Amino acid sequence: MAKIIYIEHNGAEHVIDVKTGLSVMEGAVKNNIPGIDADCGGACACATCHVYVDEAWRGKTGTPSAMEESMLDFAENVEANSRLSCQIKVSDEIDGLIVRMPESQH
Amino acid sequence: MNETVRGVVVVGAGHAGGTAAALLRQYGYAGPIALIGEEPVAPYQRPPLSKAWLKGEADADALMLRPEGFYAETGIDLILNARVTAIDRSGRAISLADGRTLPYDTLILATGARARTLDIPGADLAGILTLRSAADAEALKAALGPGKRIAVIGGGYIGLEVAASARALGAEAVVIEREPRILARVACETLSTFFTDYHRAQGVAFEVAAQVEAFEGEAGQVTGVRLGDGRTIACDVVLVGVGAPPNVELAAQAGLECVGGIVVDEQSRTADPAIFAIGDVTHRPLPRYERMFRLESVANALEQARQAACAIVGRPAPAHEVTWNWSDQYDLKYQFAGLPFEVDDIVVRGDPAGAKFAVFHLKGDIVQAVEAINAGAEFMGGRQLIAQRRPISRARLADMAVSMKEVAA
Numbered sequence: 001m002a003k004i005i006y007i008e009h010n011g012a013e014h015v016i017d018v019k020t021g022l023s024v025m026e027g028a029v030k031n032n033i034p035g036i037d038a039d040c041g042g043a044c045a046c047a048t049c050h051v052y053v054d055e056a057w058r059g060k061t062g063t064p065s066a067m068e069e070s071m072l073d074f075a076e077n078v079e080a081n082s083r084l085s086c087q088i089k090v091s092d093e094i095d096g097l098i099v100r101m102p103e104s105q106h
Numbered sequence: 107m108n109e110t111v112r113g114v115v116v117v118g119a120g121h122a123g124g125t126a127a128a129l130l131r132q133y134g135y136a137g138p139i140a141l142i143g144e145e146p147v148a149p150y151q152r153p154p155l156s157k158a159w160l161k162g163e164a165d166a167d168a169l170m171l172r173p174e175g176f177y178a179e180t181g182i183d184l185i186l187n188a189r190v191t192a193i194d195r196s197g198r199a200i201s202l203a204d205g206r207t208l209p210y211d212t213l214i215l216a217t218g219a220r221a222r223t224l225d226i227p228g229a230d231l232a233g234i235l236t237l238r239s240a241a242d243a244e245a246l247k248a249a250l251g252p253g254k255r256i257a258v259i260g261g262g263y264i265g266l267e268v269a270a271s272a273r274a275l276g277a278e279a280v281v282i283e284r285e286p287r288i289l290a291r292v293a294c295e296t297l298s299t300f301f302t303d304y305h306r307a308q309g310v311a312f313e314v315a316a317q318v319e320a321f322e323g324e325a326g327q328v329t330g331v332r333l334g335d336g337r338t339i340a341c342d343v344v345l346v347g348v349g350a351p352p353n354v355e356l357a358a359q360a361g362l363e364c365v366g367g368i369v370v371d372e373q374s375r376t377a378d379p380a381i382f383a384i385g386d387v388t389h390r391p392l393p394r395y396e397r398m399f400r401l402e403s404v405a406n407a408l409e410q411a412r413q414a415a416c417a418i419v420g421r422p423a424p425a426h427e428v429t430w431n432w433s434d435q436y437d438l439k440y441q442f443a444g445l446p447f448e449v450d451d452i453v454v455r456g457d458p459a460g461a462k463f464a465v466f467h468l469k470g471d472i473v474q475a476v477e478a479i480n481a482g483a484e485f486m487g488g489r490q491l492i493a494q495r496r497p498i499s500r501a502r503l504a505d506m507a508v509s510m511k512e513v514a515a
Contacts (some may be wrong), residue, residue: 031173045439068482073510073511075486106424
């Protein structure tokens with residue numbers, strides 16, 4: 001288990017214990033947290049699980065694959081700390097991770 | 107007074123129905139919601155059944171659309187193992203096979219599609235499978251493994267994904283296709299050639315322009331597929347993947363218009379103001395192409411679930427999406443968006459030999475559709491161009507030195 005802090009665009013904060021091995025996206029969907037749509041279910045095919053990784057955690061969440069990067073390039077309101085949350089695996093390393101959600105995934 | 111106990115009844119607990127019910131709650135709908143499904147399990151994702159799940163890379167839990175307990179916690183009455191037998195439109199109620207009736211204010215039909223089967227000699231032999239449900243997938247997975255040989259009838263997405271997964275599980279695979287090329291109904295020739303070559307390199311055999319005459323068997327178990335030219339393709343198991351007709355019977359019986367799908371408008375409403383229809387079962391408008399069409403995809407199921415949920419709670423209608431879908435085979439990510447209607451030219455960007463390229467379908471200078479292999483920027487940029495309907499330069503589109511971002515800008 002690792003604690004993940006999901007912050008919706010309106011500021012609503014959700015502190016969730018997520019099983020290691022799941023993705024940050026799955027942690028949100030399985031706990032019914034709005035703001036991460038994940039239309040493709042985690043196949044890195046749709047870019048609707050876009051999040052902003054808190055600056056303090058950017059070093060620990062790895063670097064996006066070429067596929068993820070090219071998808072993100074066309075997402076709305078993309079920033080340097082943008083990631084697709086289906087591509088971030090939950091581990092003890094990222095216990096306490098803070099991710100913020102964009103206004104819209106579509 | 108009676109009206110206050112009525113709520114939304116969703117018939118069909120698949121991706122579309124499950125999402126619609128969940129979205130109604132997310133959007134603040136406080137009335138009763140009943141979600142009725144024929145399968146014994148809560149809504150789950152079907153796409154992985156032929157991909158990650160079949161290869162053993164995702165477990166059943168990962169497939170669930172919502173966590174266990176979600177429906178009870180959010181006051182959604184999930185009624186499983188249940189079949190709806192009739193809609194009483196004037197009384198606004200549905201009947202279940204067990205004799206119960208449920209009244210509704212609003213009805214959402216999300217009855218989906220079913221796998222088409224082949225009515226040919228030997229069709230009742232054991233080992234002839236289709237793939238639609240989790241139970242189907244369990245049966246298929248149990249039949250695959252090292253030393254097994256699967257004959258896949260139909261070279262569409264399902265068939266090719268199953269062939270790829272079968273190879274990953276150590277089984278042999280042969281794909282039998284009626285048309286002269288695989289993916290004939292859904293992809294361009296460049297893609298058909300690419301996938302044929304890629305699958306061949308992975309050890310998959312193909313029989314194209316082949317008629318399937320009969321299944322042959324021994325002791326009740328399928329042992330081969332007999333083709334029109336007299337040859338028999340030996341196999342231990344058959345997967346029939348030849349399309350999925352929509353489950354329109356309930357709607358048609360109730361007098362709702364069906365044209366190869368339940369006819370709906372841009373908000374997923376049928377002609378009956380109390381009845382919506384969403385997902386694979388609908389014949390829906392495609393505003394960008396000025397026509398009606400039946401789409402079979404998760405993206406469509408989700409878009410229409412959003413449309414219906416928004417309309418029911420009185421939220422503004424969501425923006426029209428560009429239709430899209432994806433397929434995973436081996437290390438290939440195939441993403442496609444739009445539909446190639448009235449296309450007069452194609453532009454290939456990138457190199458098929460390098461397994462990283464995209465095919466753009468043009469009507470004049472407007473992008474109508476894109477098919478991308480391991481090319482996320484081309485897919486996303488293409489989707490944007492399709493949405494904007496803005497003329498593009500073919501030369502720039504074909505030029506890899508010009509980034510997709512610049513092409514789409």
